[in-house]
Amino acid sequence: MPIDKRVASTAEALEGVSDGATVLCSGFGGAGFANVLIRALRERGTRNLTLVSNSATHRLSLTHELIEAGLVRKVICSAARGHAPGLSAFEELWKDGKIELVVLPQGTFAECLRAGGAGIPAFYTPSGFGTELAAGKEVRRFGDRDYVLETAIIGDLALVRADVADRWGNLSFRHAQANFGPAMATAAKLTVAEVRVAQAEPIPPAQVQVSGVFVNRVLAVGG
Amino acid sequence: MPIDKRVASTAEALEGVSDGATVLCSGFGGAGFANVLIRALRERGTRNLTLVSNSATHRLSLTHELIEAGLVRKVICSAARGHAPGLSAFEELWKDGKIELVVLPQGTFAECLRAGGAGIPAFYTPSGFGTELAAGKEVRRFGDRDYVLETAIIGDLALVRADVADRWGNLSFRHAQANFGPAMATAAKLTVAEVRVAQAEPIPPAQVQVSGVFVNRVLAVGG
Amino acid sequence: MQPLNRLQMAWRAAQDIEDGMVVNLGLGMPVACGDYVRPGLEVVIQSENGVIGAGPLADKAHADTDLVDAGSRRITLAPGASIIDSAASFAMIRGGHVDATILGAFEVAANGDLANWDMRIPNKGPLVGGAMDLAACAKSVWVIMEFNTRKGGPRLLNRCTLPLTAPNCVRRIFTDVAVVDVTAEGFVVREIVAGLSREELQARSGAPLHFASDCRALAAPEIALPDA
Amino acid sequence: MQPLNRLQMAWRAAQDIEDGMVVNLGLGMPVACGDYVRPGLEVVIQSENGVIGAGPLADKAHADTDLVDAGSRRITLAPGASIIDSAASFAMIRGGHVDATILGAFEVAANGDLANWDMRIPNKGPLVGGAMDLAACAKSVWVIMEFNTRKGGPRLLNRCTLPLTAPNCVRRIFTDVAVVDVTAEGFVVREIVAGLSREELQARSGAPLHFASDCRALAAPEIALPDA
Numbered sequence: 001m002p003i004d005k006r007v008a009s010t011a012e013a014l015e016g017v018s019d020g021a022t023v024l025c026s027g028f029g030g031a032g033f034a035n036v037l038i039r040a041l042r043e044r045g046t047r048n049l050t051l052v053s054n055s056a057t058h059r060l061s062l063t064h065e066l067i068e069a070g071l072v073r074k075v076i077c078s079a080a081r082g083h084a085p086g087l088s089a090f091e092e093l094w095k096d097g098k099i100e101l102v103v104l105p106q107g108t109f110a111e112c113l114r115a116g117g118a119g120i121p122a123f124y125t126p127s128g129f130g131t132e133l134a135a136g137k138e139v140r141r142f143g144d145r146d147y148v149l150e151t152a153i154i155g156d157l158a159l160v161r162a163d164v165a166d167r168w169g170n171l172s173f174r175h176a177q178a179n180f181g182p183a184m185a186t187a188a189k190l191t192v193a194e195v196r197v198a199q200a201e202p203i204p205p206a207q208v209q210v211s212g213v214f215v216n217r218v219l220a221v222g223g
Numbered sequence: 224m225p226i227d228k229r230v231a232s233t234a235e236a237l238e239g240v241s242d243g244a245t246v247l248c249s250g251f252g253g254a255g256f257a258n259v260l261i262r263a264l265r266e267r268g269t270r271n272l273t274l275v276s277n278s279a280t281h282r283l284s285l286t287h288e289l290i291e292a293g294l295v296r297k298v299i300c301s302a303a304r305g306h307a308p309g310l311s312a313f314e315e316l317w318k319d320g321k322i323e324l325v326v327l328p329q330g331t332f333a334e335c336l337r338a339g340g341a342g343i344p345a346f347y348t349p350s351g352f353g354t355e356l357a358a359g360k361e362v363r364r365f366g367d368r369d370y371v372l373e374t375a376i377i378g379d380l381a382l383v384r385a386d387v388a389d390r391w392g393n394l395s396f397r398h399a400q401a402n403f404g405p406a407m408a409t410a411a412k413l414t415v416a417e418v419r420v421a422q423a424e425p426i427p428p429a430q431v432q433v434s435g436v437f438v439n440r441v442l443a444v445g446g
Numbered sequence: 447m448q449p450l451n452r453l454q455m456a457w458r459a460a461q462d463i464e465d466g467m468v469v470n471l472g473l474g475m476p477v478a479c480g481d482y483v484r485p486g487l488e489v490v491i492q493s494e495n496g497v498i499g500a501g502p503l504a505d506k507a508h509a510d511t512d513l514v515d516a517g518s519r520r521i522t523l524a525p526g527a528s529i530i531d532s533a534a535s536f537a538m539i540r541g542g543h544v545d546a547t548i549l550g551a552f553e554v555a556a557n558g559d560l561a562n563w564d565m566r567i568p569n570k571g572p573l574v575g576g577a578m579d580l581a582a583c584a585k586s587v588w589v590i591m592e593f594n595t596r597k598g599g600p601r602l603l604n605r606c607t608l609p610l611t612a613p614n615c616v617r618r619i620f621t622d623v624a625v626v627d628v629t630a631e632g633f634v635v636r637e638i639v640a641g642l643s644r645e646e647l648q649a650r651s652g653a654p655l656h657f658a659s660d661c662r663a664l665a666a667p668e669i670a671l672p673d674a
Numbered sequence: 675m676q677p678l679n680r681l682q683m684a685w686r687a688a689q690d691i692e693d694g695m696v697v698n699l700g701l702g703m704p705v706a707c708g709d710y711v712r713p714g715l716e717v718v719i720q721s722e723n724g725v726i727g728a729g730p731l732a733d734k735a736h737a738d739t740d741l742v743d744a745g746s747r748r749i750t751l752a753p754g755a756s757i758i759d760s761a762a763s764f765a766m767i768r769g770g771h772v773d774a775t776i777l778g779a780f781e782v783a784a785n786g787d788l789a790n791w792d793m794r795i796p797n798k799g800p801l802v803g804g805a806m807d808l809a810a811c812a813k814s815v816w817v818i819m820e821f822n823t824r825k826g827g828p829r830l831l832n833r834c835t836l837p838l839t840a841p842n843c844v845r846r847i848f849t850d851v852a853v854v855d856v857t858a859e860g861f862v863v864r865e866i867v868a869g870l871s872r873e874e875l876q877a878r879s880g881a882p883l884h885f886a887s888d889c890r891a892l893a894a895p896e897i898a899l900p901d902a
Contacts, residue, residue: 003466003488003526028723028760029746030739054760056799060739060746080799087797095797103800106722107764107807111343114761119540119583120334121365123346127768127807130841142344142374151365163740168490168499168526175741176757179723183761186541206430208528209759211498213468213490213543226694226716226754251495251532252518253511277532279571283511283518303571310569318569326572329494330536330579337533342768342811350540350579353613386512391718391727391754398513399529402495406533409769431756432531434726436696436718436771 005169005218006198010040013192013219017041017157022050024113024155024188026181030060032173034159034194036221038062041159047071052153054109054180056080056090056101064089067099074100076153078109103133108150110183116152117186117214124149158188162210165195165220169212170203178209185214192217228392228441229421233263236415236442240269240380247336247378247411248276249404253283255396257382257417259444261285264382270294275376277332277403279303279313279324287312295322299376301329326356331373333406339375340409340437347372381411385433388418388443392435393426401432408437415440447641449593449622454666457482459548459590459620467545468492470580473517475590476548491524492544494576496535499527516576536576540583547584549577551591551616553606556632556653558616560589561608581612593621593650600652602626602633623647625664631656637664675869677821677850682894685710687776687818687848695773696720698808701745703818704776719752720772722804724763727755744804764804768811775812777805779819779844781834784860784881786844788817789836809840821849821878828880830854830861851875853892859884865892 007013014037017023023041027033042065049072053063056075066072068089075090080101082088093099104112105127115123124147128134138149160181162171171193173181185191191214198220230236237260240246246264250256265288272295276286279298289295291312298313303324305311316322327335328350338346347370351357361372383404385394394416396404408414414437421443450458456475460482463469470492471477480500483489491500493515500515501522509520523529530538538544551562560581563574581587591601602619618636619626624647625637634656638647640663648655678686684703688710691697698720699705708728711717719728721743728743729750737748751757758766766772779790788809791802809815819829830847846864847854852875853865862884866875868891876883 001465001486001488003490029742029744031723031742032740079801079803081801082799088799091797091799094799101799103802105802105806106760106804107768107811110761110764111341111768114537115346117541117543118334118537119349119542120346121349121368121370122363123338123343125768126342126344126810127840129810131806131838133802133806140345145344147344166526170526170528173740175738176723176725176743177740178757178759180760182759186537186543202526203528205499205523205528211528211530211538212526213492213498213538224693224714224716226718252514252516254495254514255512302573302575304573305571311571314569314571317571324571326574328574328578329532329576330540330583333533333536334540337765340769340771341765342770348540349582350612352582354578354610356574356578389754393754393756396512398510399495399497399515400512401529401531403532405531409765409771425754426756428727428751428756434756434758434766435754436720436726436766 004167005212005215006167007217007219010037010219013037013217014040014044017046019046020048021046021156022052024158024184025051025053025063026160026179026184027061028054028179031175032161032177032179032181033061034161035062037159037192037194039065042066042069042071048073050074050076052076052155054078054106057082057088059083067093072099076102076104078104078106105133110180112150112153113180113183113187116154117183120152122149122151153187155188156190158184158191160185160191160193162193162195164203165193165198165218166203167200168202169215169218170208171210171215172203172207173209182210185210191215192219194219194221196222227390228435228438229390230440230442233260233442236260236440237263237267242269243271244269244379245273245275247381247407248274248286249383249402249407250284251277251402254398255384255400255402255404256284257384258285260382260415260417262288265289265292265294271296273297273299275299275378277301277329280305280311282306290316297323299325299327301327301332328356333403335373335376336403336406336410339377340406343375345372345374376410378407378411379413381407381414383408383414383416385416385418387426388416388421388441389426390423391425392438392441393431394433394438395426395430396432405433408433414438415442417442417444419446447639449639450666451669451671453478453669453671455590455620455622457666457669458625458664459588463489463546468543470494470544470547470584472547472549474550476550477517479548494535494539496530496532497527498530499524536579539579542583542585544584546586546588547580548588548590549580551589552608553601553603554589554616554619555603555606558614558628559606560587560611560616561606562611564609566608577611581615586617587615589616589619591621593623600650603652634658635661637662639664675867677867678894679897679899681706681897681899683818683848683850685894685897686853686892687816691717691774696771698722698772698775698812700775700777702778704778705745707776722763722767724758724760725755726758727752764807767807770811770813772812774814774816775808776816776818777808779817780836781829781831782817782844782847783831783834786842786856787834788815788839788844789834790839792837794836805839809843814845815843817844817847819847819849821851828878831880862886863889865890867892
């Protein structure tokens, strides 16, 4: 049969996602949030999630709805500070010990995902050495510098926003929309992309930014 | 001053390269060999080189000229077998103990270069575990699997072939010409690209495959 | 007894490629599998130099030295193809995103150990290439090789005598006279060529063979070798 | 004594940006340095979300939510720009390919320790972002901050009191009243604002200050703050 990874509904896009899943959500600075899929995940009520997202609190990402709905038990991110002087929904839950938090330097966060997709179980990085984020982590000297051992992140589900997909699942992005999407797409057992356009014709090879090999389902959501 | 990384001659392209340099040479299967620069390096007579190239013996790469000229003291590669039944120049030198050889699985070879450019001093990989290529290397278990610790490769010089460069040093490739070029460009202190066309106008952002941040000099050599 | 020729062996292996699979084909016999994927299926041929979606060989008019596969062959791109760099291609392989790799081999052991990179020819340089990454990391590792060496010695062994490519990795072996699975119990023959007895096959093997309860005849259509 | 305002501090830091540099500018004051690069220079502004060659802010007609910098600001691309993904962007940063990063800070210690991510506000979540990678890996780490806290306390210290971003990383500090290098001997004042004595500056510092033999006046052109 012709390969065709396009699905027609959010239900189909999220079929089989279970409670307890580790969910990778792309997006940075307003670009690349898969907000249609994130809202569908919230409406689905899948719970006990580990949310892997660069920011736990970005205003333009609907990941905060997952948190507010009480569906998230743990967050892995590089930023978890609410924008307002008061406490965000995340911060309230965190204060009360109702949500677990792992904070990584943003480059380590990205590299852990890249490693997860690339079959690298662990790597050494200079980032975070000598800080409280390295507390309890293995430290090792190479040459004249100290490094921290970090381990790969692998998700059950990645929700990625892209601009165009084709039936093979190839993706291309607009501008800075890619950010964590390519790494997350490689690092999940099930990768679902929400896109402006999902077309039957192939994306020209030189324009493909994420190979369809990494993408299981694509959902066109328009605009 | 406007950034302009274009140089006019091979002499300018290789200026400052010293004896004892570690030289990264891209190319695979006939695509992406920077043969104009490799020949210029041979004619320059820079010696005592460590040659980092996927194949020590590929017929279409002029790296064999560096070896035949006695300029190479060590080869790091994934393939070092001559094509003919008899011994290649490399194999003769190797047999006589006149050239040092490090063989890595091709994926490890690529990842060591990527790590070198990415500030990762070492990483664990499943490739090569349980083989003689892992002899003497640290082995570690993560989850239910054993992995080998591999360390980054950093070059003094990378010679990369691309299709188009702009004055910022941005590169784009034709088809499978990229292969080891992008990783090598990031992993060298001095990266020189030989290209078909070196233009003043910027390569459109979506077509840039190696950022000029990684490229120091570009030399147009035509078709 | 008519053993399969090399293209028939490739044909037989190709019959096990399933719809939608991402497949990496090694040099030699494996690469010919691309020609025999069952009609109506769409698969993605991954070439470790970064071509994701390799198509058929290019004809002379379209051959391009910049569009090659891992065997330096000038190829075309299949619809839906893309091209990545080597570090990204091996990230894909090592990360377990290749469903099956089909490799040539010198020896396979009953525990799945694979030896396919070094025949210990004196002073010839080593040729590892991408085999170790593929053998260690593809979801399924299949081997195509003759059941015996040219001198008649066994290639299916209790332990490999040649340097390993990866331990415990081979799942299935397509040979000229049998298709053999590697299981926790050792070698299990799934198919055997007509006219060869189980005893004769065992006699040609360097390790004990079990026979599947539904062991069938190994058969392939006539395919002439190009130089035949 | 007229301390520099925030834009003047950014201007002063920008004067040290050299031709052809790859520079990453942190949120707040640092990002304003982009406006004050010396005329005639061409530099590459690296934004850690993957924009390599960030241009000026977009005007309303061209603002695009998909073209943002690390501060979520809608920007344009400079000529020669390209865009990579976050893993590649931090590979660039971590690999030492960024010549200078200019960061805001709360505290800097005499050994170059930097604290710029956590003011210990009760129950507010941590905000690390890319600061640790930049501080640990850029070739030069420069800081822009007021010399003193709003309450008049010191920010230049023998040891940081707040959690570190990275140890031993800061090379130069641009403040409202002085430009201070971090050296093996500790803080060395390179420039001091007119009307402030060395003794007064020392009194406002939490660590010993040395003064460069060629210590000069810190001066900047008039630049009005937008809300002034």
